[in-house]
Amino acid sequence: MKPLYLPFADGQWRMAMGLKPLQLQHWIEIDEDFAKELNYKDKLHREQYSDVFGCLPESEAGQQEVLELILEHLLQYFPNYYQQQDDHIVNKVTNQIWNLRDFTKNSLDLAGRLVQEDLCLMQRNDSEYILTAGSVCFPARWRLSEKLGRPLMQIHDPVPGYAQKLEQPVNKFFDRLKPEFPGYRLNWGIVDSPELFLTQPHGCAAFGEDITAENAGEKLWLRVERQTLRRLPKSGGILFTIRTYVYALKSIVRDRQIASQLAAVIQQIPQEMQIYKNILPIKSPLLTYLQQLTAF
Template structure:
């Protein structure tokens, strides 16, 4: 039956051109010797031909971002391949092969309010103009790999205003969308950063903005983001930090 289409697309528009990009722009971090590429910081060496049938795997080993490949279908854009290391409360096997509307089904109001704008962005995206956005969450663990089963029952009962800065974490995702020039498919990348919530103590205005955002957030969205169990403590802690800006 031949090589799967998504693999062929990744070879022509994915990690092979990524190798050239990394070597050109980050020579302090990557070095190539004929058929191998070295990740200098981690002392890892990858034999490039070993990934001929799975170039997205090699790409995922070379960069910090999670990589997800979206292919146009009758149902809209569909997740057909991924190198995923750091999911937050979801599993790849649950989403692989699904269109955007199904992937985002747990998001409150997605099908009614967000599906059409998101589809519009995907359809208008040009290979020469990638786009990016930021997403945030408040989580109870600094672990980057955080599938649903990692959640510990009753964790919210251990959080109070005195320890919230150390026991809660601000998890940020820098997400990009890029249309691949050869295939026309879209590469969705996610770079995840995690900091103790106390990092906001150095920026009272940011704490104030986050407090207002949570206060204005619909309850169903707070529930989706797992904020309801810690809402009172979290808002109290943010209000305390925000008061610093008046000092």
């Protein structure tokens, strides 16, 4: 069953990391969309490989460690889904069979095909953490090719207020993160499509031109990312996972309290962040829609 994550449920907008401790048994999540999403990943890899996977040569050892950790986790916690037969990994649900020897140079590629999460490998280079490898099939308005090889600050440069409010806390967290204490956080946005491979840019002026208070429930979706961070014990890199959930807005706001909480948070978001998140173009009809739901 798909879990329901509502990061705005306290009705407060915050520009903060919002990290919480992660129990390792809950690191990877599987739900009823497992087969559909993995088959979609397979399609993207076949048709748009350079868009969904990339790596730098120095990432090879880190990639291998990620694959080992994920395989160990999947075989322990999801034995009904996965089986290892010598050098072959079998997905019992999709009937996919992967040969480990085919991925000796790009182990993160295979790791990303096994789970619904997207995977980003961050490795320290002098004083900065660099994105050295990524398997990203379900991006939220960004492209892996534009981020690969860049440090944290450049990756987050488009985010309003990141340099002032989050750069130092994020850097400190990365420096202090220990293998035995992983963490997770939630990120969210409102989108006009249930598409998982979403490359439409942030701050798009044409976004939501057809959204009205009457059709907002039908044409908008809540998109939530469950992001985890885990230090790799051998190579010292950090694995950043992104699990994307998309919920039809109309199904979420059937609960009047949730509708009220979402409206309260949207009204608190600074304008520059509204622009970045593509909320400003739909703010008026969206708020009218939510307020109509809570008026009775």
